[in-house]
Amino acid sequence: MRKPQSRARAVLAAGAAAAVAFTATACGDSGESTADLTWWHIQNEDPMKTTWAEMADEWAAEADLTVEVEPIANEAFKERLATSAQSGTLPDLYQTWGGGVLAEQVEAGLVRDITDDVDCLDKVNPITLEAYTIDDRLYAVPFDQGVVGFWYNMDLFAEAGIDTPPATWDEFLGAVEQLKAAGITPIALGGADQWPTHYYWTYLVMRTLGLDGLEAAAEAGDFSDPGFTEAGQKLADLAALEPFQEGFESATYDQADGQAALMGEGGAAMELMGQWAPQAQRDNSGTDGPGDALSFFPFPAIEGGAGTTTEFLGGGGGFAAGAESPDEVVDFMCFLLEEDNQAQVVKDGNMSTVAADPAAVVPDMNNEQQLVVDAMATATGTQLYLDQAYPPSIGSTVNEASEGLVLGEISPEDFVAMVNEAWAAEK
Known part of the structure; x- marks a missing residue:
């Protein structure tokens, strides 16, 4: 079996407390959605719970699609995702920390290869992609990084x-x-x-x-x-x-x-x-x-x-797409990486992956974020959390x-x- 990278330079996302479901719906003239996306993530506390829901609403309205958003507590999310993987399916879009867990899902054929589809990575810090790259193929986009x-x-x-x-x-x-x-x-x-x-x-x-x-x-x-x-x-x-x-x-x-x-x-x-x-x-x-x-x-x-x-x-949070997800999921991934959206993510306490220097996205980041940025600036190497890397x-x-x-x-x-x-x- 292929051993995934044990030393990744990508830098998690936070855990939270209870599962709540939101549905962002936008209908065209026909009154019917043209596609449905399910999105699982672990930001189930405000401000990020509301931020993700609002972004889903905005994109759904523009795309004339339906997005079902499910914020799930950290530990419950891991258990639910594992159960879903065992059943042979994964959500259209879901939280991932990359590393060995993602590699096992990829090996099982459960994850969409987005290498040739995503065209919005020109401003993304390449370091943040390493945890989601397996055998030189990309399987997720990052939204947070840190140590x-x-x-x-x-x-x-x-x-x-x-x-x-x-x-x-x-x-x-x-x-x-x-x-x-x-x-x-x-x-x-x-x-x-x-x-x-x-x-x-x-x-x-x-x-x-x-x-x-x-x-x-x-x-x-x-x-x-x-x-x-x-x-x-x-x-x-x-x-x-x-x-x-x-x-x-x-x-x-x-x-x-x-x-x-x-x-x-x-x-x-x-x-x-x-x-x-x-x-x-x-x-x-x-x-x-x-x-x-x-x-x-x-x-x-x-x-x-x-x-x-x-x-x-260290590590970061990213989003991967299930193998059976509709093609529109790639556009949604890129929407989440737009600079205005990343700026909001930083304001809500995360660290942007859009620029090598998060201050370029939000110049007035708070002192806590600056402490992390300063630590990352000194880093000569990083190790992804072992429970995700292996x-x-x-x-x-x-x-x-x-x-x-x-x-x-x-x-x-x-x-x-x-x-x-x-x-x-x-x-």
């Missing part, structure tokens, strides 16, 4: 006597202990969702082995290098400090009592999350979030490790093992054995 790092509350850091964000792993562990000593929860984590936890293990591997080492291991389907066990031990050491909020193991990322809400309420000093985090903090807490106190720092370096702090975990069976194993390691249910050696077994089954 994962630590979003932190500067006021809480100051309260604990921490003047600058930690630059090394040892400094990071020291900051955790300092925050705890000050009676502050160091880290918010939605442990029940698993994927937020896998960010920690992935970054520790990236800092220990570097991107080249991780890529080589993925290509070989073998994580036996001692660096993987070392990374697991470092995550176990962090967990032993009990840095997460009480009940983190049952908390999700995007619910009222979850990871994002806790950060928004000022209940924890930091979270490791992507570019969507500030808006998710506001959405899920029902507050304005930390406001000007919110800032960002890259995952710390590991002394003696092969990786650098300019190598980022085949689904491998990605889900990494997620499960990350949870087990943090809960103390498995050892770093068990982690490696689980992933190697999954790779062996995949070959």
Whole structure:
């Protein structure tokens, strides 16, 4: 089986909370629509929920078509898409993070090849297309890009006597202990969702082995290098400090009592999350979030490790088309990439893919977006989230093992054995 890129330069989209359906309908003189499109995405919180619905309305009116828009919560979306794929069909347009999940759908013949059909990519940053390119063919268009790092509350850091964000792993562990000593929860984590936890293990591997080492291991389907066990031990050491909020193991990322809400309420000093985090903090807490106190720092370096702090975990959101989708879906994809629409996407908290510099689309982007842009400007390499970069069976194993390691249910050696077994089954 072909192994998809383990090292992608594309940079996700956010998760949210409940499935709601909208229908954008426009009829011509005949009173009948000439085609129907179904569109599944995970922006089911405003402002993006309304933004996508309004764009569907506008395009449908111009095209004289019908668009059924379904915003679906992140985890429910993944389950529903997997079920749909197993049945042999996918929606006309649907959210994708690319990588191995998309590659498996392509291999099953479920995705439209848009390489020769899409003629609106001249202004798109080529880097953002890599996660959606399989065997030199394009299967999705991007709408968001960014990187994962630590979003932190500067006021809480100051309260604990921490003047600058930690630059090394040892400094990071020291900051955790300092925050705890000050009676502050160091880290918010939605442990029940698993994927937020896998960010920690992935970054520790990236800092220990570097991107080249991780890529080589993925290509070989073998994580036996001692660096993987070392990374697991470092995550176990962090967990032993009990840095997460009480009940983190049952908390999700995007619910009222979850990871994002806790950060928004000022209940924890930091979270490791992507570019969507500030808006998710506001959405899920029902507050304005930390406001000007919110800032960002890259995952710390590991002394003696092969990786650098300019190598980022990251990804973006894109839209792919089901193999049976009508031809009009390509025009709709291009409509979503028009500069006015991308400008609105940026205003709503996402990062534009239309220009290499998102500031060219929205010159007055907010400070949170500028922090991500500045981090991306320093990037010497990026790694797509492993639960998307790898085949689904491998990605889900990494997620499960990350949870087990943090809960103390498995050892770093068990982690490696689980992933190697999954790779062996995949070959």
